[in-house]
Amino acid sequence: xxxxAWLARRLGLYAVAAWxxxxxxxxxxxxxxxxxxxxLLARLQGKAGPEAIxxxxxxxxxxxxxxxxxxxxxxxxxxxxDLGVSVSxxxxxxxxxxxxxxGWTLLLAGVSVAxxxxxxxxxxxxxxxxxxxxxxVVGPALTLLGAFPYFWLAMGALHVFGFGLGWFPLxxxxxxxxxxxxxxxxxxxxxxxxxxxxxxxxxxxxxxxxLGMRTSARSILAxxxxxxxxxxxxxxxRVVSAYVLRNAVLPHxxxxxxxxxxxxxxxxxxxxxFSYPGEGWLLVQAVRAQDYPLLQGLVLAITLAVLAANALVxxxxxxxxxxxxxx
Amino acid sequence: MHVRSRSRLVGALALLTGCADPVxxxxxxxxxxxxxxxxxxxxxxxxxxxxxxxxxPTRGGIYEPLLxxxxxxxxxxxxxxxxxxxxxxxxxxxxxxxxxxxxxDGEAFTAEDVAYTFTLLAxxxxxxxxxxxxxxxxxxxxxxxxxxxLSRPFAPGLEDLAEQxxxxxxxxxxxxxxxxxxxxxxxxxxxxxxxxTFTSQVWELGRNPRYWQPGKPAVAKLRFPAFxxxxxxxxxxxxxxxxxxxxxxPAVGRTFVDRDRAHHVAWSPPVEATVYLYAxxxxxxxxxxxxxxALSLAIDRETLxxxxxxxxxxxxxxTGLSDALAGFRDPGVRAPWTDHDPAAAAxxxxxxxxxxxxxxxxxxxxxxxxxxxxxxxxxxxxxxRDLGAVGVPVRVRPVDFGGWLDRVQRGDFALTIGWSSQGxxxxxxxxxxxxxxxxxxxxxASGGNWHRYGSPAADxxxxxxxxxxxxxxxxPLYDQLQxxxxxELPAIPLFPAPAWGVANTRLFTGFPSxxxxxxxxxxxxxxxxxxxxxxLEPR
Numbered sequence: 001x002x003x004x005a006w007l008a009r010r011l012g013l014y015a016v017a018a019w020x021x022x023x024x025x026x027x028x029x030x031x032x033x034x035x036x037x038x039x040l041l042a043r044l045q046g047k048a049g050p051e052a053i054x055x056x057x058x059x060x061x062x063x064x065x066x067x068x069x070x071x072x073x074x075x076x077x078x079x080x081x082d083l084g085v086s087v088s089x090x091x092x093x094x095x096x097x098x099x100x101x102x103g104w105t106l107l108l109a110g111v112s113v114a115x116x117x118x119x120x121x122x123x124x125x126x127x128x129x130x131x132x133x134x135x136x137v138v139g140p141a142l143t144l145l146g147a148f149p150y151f152w153l154a155m156g157a158l159h160v161f162g163f164g165l166g167w168f169p170l171x172x173x174x175x176x177x178x179x180x181x182x183x184x185x186x187x188x189x190x191x192x193x194x195x196x197x198x199x200x201x202x203x204x205x206x207x208x209x210x211l212g213m214r215t216s217a218r219s220i221l222a223x224x225x226x227x228x229x230x231x232x233x234x235x236x237x238r239v240v241s242a243y244v245l246r247n248a249v250l251p252h253x254x255x256x257x258x259x260x261x262x263x264x265x266x267x268x269x270x271x272x273x274f275s276y277p278g279e280g281w282l283l284v285q286a287v288r289a290q291d292y293p294l295l296q297g298l299v300l301a302i303t304l305a306v307l308a309a310n311a312l313v314x315x316x317x318x319x320x321x322x323x324x325x326x327x
Numbered sequence: 328m329h330v331r332s333r334s335r336l337v338g339a340l341a342l343l344t345g346c347a348d349p350v351x352x353x354x355x356x357x358x359x360x361x362x363x364x365x366x367x368x369x370x371x372x373x374x375x376x377x378x379x380x381x382x383x384p385t386r387g388g389i390y391e392p393l394l395x396x397x398x399x400x401x402x403x404x405x406x407x408x409x410x411x412x413x414x415x416x417x418x419x420x421x422x423x424x425x426x427x428x429x430x431x432d433g434e435a436f437t438a439e440d441v442a443y444t445f446t447l448l449a450x451x452x453x454x455x456x457x458x459x460x461x462x463x464x465x466x467x468x469x470x471x472x473x474x475x476x477l478s479r480p481f482a483p484g485l486e487d488l489a490e491q492x493x494x495x496x497x498x499x500x501x502x503x504x505x506x507x508x509x510x511x512x513x514x515x516x517x518x519x520x521x522x523x524t525f526t527s528q529v530w531e532l533g534r535n536p537r538y539w540q541p542g543k544p545a546v547a548k549l550r551f552p553a554f555x556x557x558x559x560x561x562x563x564x565x566x567x568x569x570x571x572x573x574x575x576x577p578a579v580g581r582t583f584v585d586r587d588r589a590h591h592v593a594w595s596p597p598v599e600a601t602v603y604l605y606a607x608x609x610x611x612x613x614x615x616x617x618x619x620x621a622l623s624l625a626i627d628r629e630t631l632x633x634x635x636x637x638x639x640x641x642x643x644x645x646t647g648l649s650d651a652l653a654g655f656r657d658p659g660v661r662a663p664w665t666d667h668d669p670a671a672a673a674x675x676x677x678x679x680x681x682x683x684x685x686x687x688x689x690x691x692x693x694x695x696x697x698x699x700x701x702x703x704x705x706x707x708x709x710x711x712r713d714l715g716a717v718g719v720p721v722r723v724r725p726v727d728f729g730g731w732l733d734r735v736q737r738g739d740f741a742l743t744i745g746w747s748s749q750g751x752x753x754x755x756x757x758x759x760x761x762x763x764x765x766x767x768x769x770x771x772a773s774g775g776n777w778h779r780y781g782s783p784a785a786d787x788x789x790x791x792x793x794x795x796x797x798x799x800x801x802x803p804l805y806d807q808l809q810x811x812x813x814x815e816l817p818a819i820p821l822f823p824a825p826a827w828g829v830a831n832t833r834l835f836t837g838f839p840s841x842x843x844x845x846x847x848x849x850x851x852x853x854x855x856x857x858x859x860x861x862x863l864e865p866r
Contacts, residue, residue: 052455088379170568272555272559282367
């Protein structure tokens with residue numbers, strides 16, 4: 001089978017997965033008891049009668065139509081790129097809400113995952129190659145850091161470095177005293193605001209990447225080919241990059257693709273602790289308020305992101321691993 | 328080598344952190360308010376939407392009603408209307424409007440605007456959350472007065488009409504679908520109407536240049552940073568970045584007040600509606616009044632308010648009225664069932680035909696409570712312990728809010744802890760606790776009366792109250808209603824809920840406090856915040 005045919009088959013698989021996820025995103029909210037109009041009116045604390053709820057349901061477009069009919073309308077709207085209108089933030093379009101949060105999430109979680117992956121892999125490789133303090137102290141320390149409950153780590157960091165020492169801003173994605181514009185000052189504010197949440201995200205995950213890389217690098221190091229390469233007197237850099245890294249990174253890439261895909265679902269706890277305006281918070285709110293349209297939109301966005309990341313990893317694997325090309 | 332890289336790291340850190348937010352030299356012209364929990368703001372000032380969908384000041388700072396109720400004073404404050412009177416033996420209600428009021432765009436405020444607002448409710452039932460058009464027949468502007476014609480005498484209707492935010496006809500008449508309009512630049516009569524800036528993380532609302540109260544508001548603008556959760560808001564509050572907040576602060580005395588006793592104020596008078604333990608009266612054995620009395624006797628309310636509510640409130644009495652309605656309380660109404668007396672509870676259950684068999688008198692009963700509402704969950708756990716002690720085994724079942732509301736409204740529960748209705752009189756509360764008109768069959772959603780109890784004695788009294796607008800004539804009727812409540816025990820009152828409010832008076836003065844209790848400190852019940860927003864001043 002040629003590489004192209006292999007890719008085509010993968011893409012077909014992705015299409016089926018996307019459809020399944022869309023359908024789940026449609027079905028799951030409807031299995032939960034209660035409905036969005038009631039949740040919206042809940043703040044009236046019992047003052048709203050069933051008549052008002054019924055009128056509001058109609059106005060919000062909460063439908064009692066047969067599920068098949070609703071499903072058809074849902075798919076039809078999707079083909080037009082219409083994600084509907086949020087119920088909890090009526091009448092803001094879902095696409096606008098997701099669009100507003102997506103950039104911040106990609107920036108914070110995306111950069112954090114990338115840093116964590118590169119840093120963790122480098123540390124893991126070094127630990128496997130050189131051993132020493134890196135392997136006996138740094139590795140276990142980072143693993144310990146990753147073992148803390150994340151919200152605890154984030155709130156602790158916020159309390160010590162943000163509140164106590166005052167080194168970092170306590171919340172938000174940019175400096176609210178600076179007008180959002182493509183200026184250096186605004187950009188600097190964005191970096192400063194992302195620094196602490198990104199540090200906590202990297203701190204919580206880098207140990208895992210390091211451990212994974214160290215393990216696979218160790219097993220590669222023990223193989224005869226590495227021994228041969230060293231025996232032939234190849235420079236260390238070449239041995240590490242061409243013989244060890246290239247082989248050790250393969251199982252790692254899949255994990256990286258998964259992590260990258262889930263970036264879009266947002267770093268939920270990070271966003272809540274640091275009041276960062278990303279997708280994770282939207283997701284929580286959508287679930288709490290039973291905001292079906294927003295939930296469906298988010299599920300769609302997350303699904304597409306995970307599938308796209310997987311496709312990317314497939315292509316990367318194709319490039320890195322010659323065996324997949326030959327097969 | 329090592330030294331250099333470390334110093335470089337420190338240098339980068341210093342650069343990164345050197346210009347952290349200037350926390351303690353905030354500009355003093357903006358009052359910072361934390362009331363809503365949102366990670367990102369959406370620009371919506373539609374006063375017909377419930378709180379949460381429209382931004383908080385919409386109903387408590389931008390748009391104004393005819394009258395504003397002050398729960399601490401227990402009286403109506405004239406607002407857009409300066410006088411009101413019942414006519415035609417309770418079949419008509421006439422409001423006289425204040426003169427000299429203008430909309431923030433310069434147009435005059437007239438009776439036509441008031442009439443138009445209510446006409447909108449009639450044309451769009453989805454806007455009429457309180458259902459006023461069930462008993463209003465007609466609304467008419469007459470000069471500087473507005474007259475509501477009622478289909479029957481309905482004195483308790485005053486508050487539903489009085490607190491409706493009034494919108495300008497000349498703006499809203501252009502809007503095809505008023506529910507779906509986000510109204511980004513509100514034209515209103517309130518003290519704050521001008522949106523100064525609006526971004527997803529912070530927005531500011533400036534004062535109305537044409538406000539009808541001369542010289543007010545004294546504070547130039549309101550500022551709303553987005554806080555994604557209670558913890559984030561609390562951190563900002565403790566850090567001196569928030570002036571007024573309505574969010575729950577755990578152990579508020581230690582974490583907030585003690586940090587600056589001269590300026591940090593926390594005051595939560597128990598004037599919100601009473602929290603009840605509802606027993607579904609369509610389910611045996613709770614249909615038996617004696618069983619409900621025994622459950623009430625079994626509950627240790629003193630421990631309940633100390634442990635679950637941080638001692639911020641007090642046990643409910645046999646009238647079930649919160650402190651907001653203290654003026655209506657009949658001291659003559661006493662019933663022993665609010666005492667903690669497990670022995671008496673056991674005796675009554677025995678007499679009600681529920682003998683103790685292997686340590687239990689009933690099958691295990693589920694007590695529904697909203698997941699995540701930690702104070703109520705703690706209360707539920709204490710109630711479960713107390714009821715278990717008299718032989719009624721209770722399992723606490725936390726349910727997600729939407730599912731909880733759906734189940735209690737449809738009557739699909741045995742026991743639950745929930746809020747109650749409360750208006751400016753005991754009418755709404757008692758109507759929803761024991762009025763036959765609010766009873767729906769199990770399976771059909773009901774806004775109030777989740778426990779499904781109808782009392783003919785209460786019905787007669789409620790009907791007489793509806794027909795009498797004279798407070799002196801109503802007073803004895805309310806006393807009798809309290810007696811009926813104490814005798815029939817339709818639901819089990821636990822404690823009046825505190826109206827949560829905290830303030831930092833370092834930059835602004837005029838906040839109420841336990842020593843100066845002229846209004847609640849809570850921003851959570853619009854339009855009440857209008858009273859405070861027009862009284863605050865920069866220091």
